[in-house]
Every structure is written in C-alpha cells, then in structure tokens.
Amino acid sequence: MSALEIRNIRKNYGAIETLKGIDIALESGEFLVLLGSSGCGKSTLLNIIAGLAEATSGDVLIGGRSVLGVHPKNRDIAMVFQSYALYPNLTVHRNIGFGLEMRGVSVAERDKTVREAAKLLQIEALLDRKPSQLSGGQRQRVAIGRALVRKPQVFLFDEPLSNLDAKLRLEMRTELKRLHQILQTTVVYVTHDQIEAMTLATRIAVMRDGRIEQLGTPEEIYNFPATLYVAGFVGAPSMNMLQAVVENGKLAIAGSPARLPLPARLRNAVADGAQVVVGIRPEALRLATGIAKELSLPVEIDVVELTGPELVTTARIGTQRLTACLPPRARVAKGETSAFAFDEETLRLFDPASGMAL
Structure with missing residues (x-):
C-alpha cells in the first residue's frame, strides 16, 4: 500500500486548467520533490494534498484512505510553509508544542516530545527564546520542529528555504537530508531550485504547464532527460x-x-x-x-x-x-x-x- 497516492488530479479555475491529470504513487519513506518554474502547478498540487485547495477531479489517498473532502487537520499530514508562521509572543518551546497543546496532550508528554524534536534539530538551547531573538535558519528549524512533533504519515514542504541566504540554505538542506535519513518519513517538497531537488530527493517530478514532464530518480532526471525541457531546466550550466x-x-x-x-x-x-x-x-x-x-x-x-x-x-x-x-x-x-x-x-x-x- 502506497503512503501517498495521487490519482488523475485535475484542477480548473474557470476555463483555465492548472493541473492536467497528475498521477504519482509514493511508498513509505520516499522523498518526492515537485520541481518546476513558477506557474507550473506544483504548489497547487501540494495544497490539494494538504486540503488547502479542492481538486476539480481525481483522488488523493494517504495510507490507502481517500482524503478528498477531509479537513486538513484530519489528514495525518504536517506542513512547513515558505513563511515560518511562528507565534511571535510564544517561546520556541510553546511554538513547537502548540499543536500538541491544542490536541490536549499532557504537559509532561508535550515537554518530552518537544525536547526530542529540539535535540534532533539541534536547537535545545533556544527553547526559552522568542522568534524575534532567532536567526532565519533557527526560525525555520522551529517551524520544522512544529511539524515533526505531529509524527504524521506525510510531511509537506512548500519552498521552505526560499527566505534564507545562500549559506543558510546549504546548511538547512543538509539538515533536511539528515532528518529524512533518520526519520524515514514520506515527504513531498516543492521547489524551483534544481540543486535542492537533486540533493534532497529520492524521486523528482519535473512539472511544466500542469503536467509531469518526467518522474524519476535524480540520476535518471539528470543523465537521461526525457524531454528537451527537462534537459534544459535541470543542470547548471544547462545541457548544451x-x-x-x-x-x-x-x-x-x-x-x-x-x-x-x-x-x-x-x-x-x-x-x-x-x-x-x-x-x-x-x-x-x-x-x-x-x-x-x-x-x-x-x-x-x-x-x-x-x-x-x-x-x-x-x-x-x-x-x-x-x-x-x-x-x-x-x-x-x-x-x-x-x-x-x-x-x-x-x-x-x-x-x-x-x-x-x-
């Protein structure tokens, strides 16, 4: 049984067809990167998986269960956005554990879970700080920690490193790779950055104009591009x-x-x-x-x-x-x-x- 299955997903905005029949099946522990330029439909697809947008047709299954029409909080997912979306008046500890607090998890269990996530993210010393006292990279770690403590079936990342400078992006990319190797959780990650895609993914879906141009491992995408578009989009400098x-x-x-x-x-x-x-x-x-x-x-x-x-x-x-x-x-x-x-x-x-x- 696939951890995540996307079946012929289509999305229309009036006469404009944004997604034109997307089919993907992810096994547990896979790291899928949706890669493409702005307007290709990758964020729309992620929002449909998350329940933040409704598909015009098709189906999304998580753990073998259709989640179309299911509220986002009941989909067994956790999402990390491009903006950190932290509560400025709460400490790092409370920001990470806020979702658990809302679900009625006991103080002792919440504290244990938050500290485990903070240790994994190497931010144990920051738990008593407010977001305003953190760097961009530290804030992103807190946002990831908030998703980690949910222990979902699927993690969704919407361009989470876009707001960081080049050095921090490299550091956070390494951290995300390390976390995935430790946790072996299923991940869907949206980016327009081919380096992020190549270094993080177990499989890449190169998207163009609402369709998947090629779906394969980083090695397949890079060494055996299926189309001229993929050949030109992936690689820096691009293929001659x-x-x-x-x-x-x-x-x-x-x-x-x-x-x-x-x-x-x-x-x-x-x-x-x-x-x-x-x-x-x-x-x-x-x-x-x-x-x-x-x-x-x-x-x-x-x-x-x-x-x-x-x-x-x-x-x-x-x-x-x-x-x-x-x-x-x-x-x-x-x-x-x-x-x-x-x-x-x-x-x-x-x-x-x-x-x-x-």
Whole structure:
C-alpha cells in the first residue's frame, strides 16, 4: 500500500486548467520533490494534498484512505510553509508544542516530545527564546520542529528555504537530508531550485504547464532527460543543445563542418536526413587530447569564467554556442581555437518537433 497516492488530479479555475491529470504513487519513506518554474502547478498540487485547495477531479489517498473532502487537520499530514508562521509572543518551546497543546496532550508528554524534536534539530538551547531573538535558519528549524512533533504519515514542504541566504540554505538542506535519513518519513517538497531537488530527493517530478514532464530518480532526471525541457531546466550550466542533421550515419552539426559518428544505440532511432538536437552536458566535455578514438568538436573559445572549482568556458562551434566545465587550471584563452572531447555514452538526441528524447 502506497503512503501517498495521487490519482488523475485535475484542477480548473474557470476555463483555465492548472493541473492536467497528475498521477504519482509514493511508498513509505520516499522523498518526492515537485520541481518546476513558477506557474507550473506544483504548489497547487501540494495544497490539494494538504486540503488547502479542492481538486476539480481525481483522488488523493494517504495510507490507502481517500482524503478528498477531509479537513486538513484530519489528514495525518504536517506542513512547513515558505513563511515560518511562528507565534511571535510564544517561546520556541510553546511554538513547537502548540499543536500538541491544542490536541490536549499532557504537559509532561508535550515537554518530552518537544525536547526530542529540539535535540534532533539541534536547537535545545533556544527553547526559552522568542522568534524575534532567532536567526532565519533557527526560525525555520522551529517551524520544522512544529511539524515533526505531529509524527504524521506525510510531511509537506512548500519552498521552505526560499527566505534564507545562500549559506543558510546549504546548511538547512543538509539538515533536511539528515532528518529524512533518520526519520524515514514520506515527504513531498516543492521547489524551483534544481540543486535542492537533486540533493534532497529520492524521486523528482519535473512539472511544466500542469503536467509531469518526467518522474524519476535524480540520476535518471539528470543523465537521461526525457524531454528537451527537462534537459534544459535541470543542470547548471544547462545541457548544451546543438542543432544537427543525420547524414550517412553521422551527425552534421548545423552551421559547422563538424561531423560526429551516430552512436550505435541510436542508429535505429533516427532516419537519414532527420533533424535532431544533440544534447551534451557541460561537465561531460573536456579538452581534446588528439587520441584517435575520442569524439571531439572543433571550437573557438569565446568567454572563460573561473568559478573556483571549475573553469566555465563558452565557445562557438560554427554559428552555435557550446559551454564546457573544465578543471580550474585548464589552459584556454579567449579567441583561441581548441577542441572539446566527450564520451559517446554522454551524448543524447532529441526530436526538435516533439521535444522527446530519442
């Protein structure tokens, strides 16, 4: 039995269809990230799971029980919002335990549960403080603690790290990963940040225009994108997309004399003369060494940017652009001619008309 099952969920606002048939089944302990740009429907879907919005059609089951029409407090969920939503006049201890207090849990049991959550979140020393005396990261830990003490079947997170600065986001991301590894609770997490998705999720649902573009593990999403949209959305820098034509078993790169052999695994997928998009991740590229067997593309270096751990190099191949993430000590300079090599298995092909992977 799935911990959470979403069956053909649709949501309309008048004539506008926000969700267009979402199907997901989560086993107990999974960490699902709903990833997508603003307006794709990810927060609407989370609100339907939480009971904060009603679906136009479809069903949501938690622990095998349909919860459509069930009040949020009776769904056995706990939600952490983008805003911390803490009570400013209550201490951290009371903020964490407020839900238990409202449910009539005894003072002794409440105190024990709150202290256990605070220990797990490493905020034991803050229990007597008010929210105004806390940093942004500490306030978010309190909000998470308030959800933890509920011990729900499903945790829902709505962009909980968006209000934090870069350093705090990294720290809290690590904490969330650690908590999930300890608690093994089912989580649905909404974000537009692909790094959060890749580092936290056991599975990612990439959403676009009210649909799931691809559902898979972080490795599947990153290494085997199902569509051009997923390939371009996940990854920083994003995947290189080169227009090409299949000619006599080779990939002729548009606007360039460059020709690449068509990988054997793809020879039956495309016909001669077909227009294709060649996808190569920037980190899959390296400076060519001249070894006869390696696949390479002649380029002219355009921009070189040192980020610290890597040298992000933008180059031109004919009329198209190509980005490579090279080692920081790589010897490349603007204006010089070079070549980028890559392994055959890292190459991906897409149909430019449908956007689907070949």
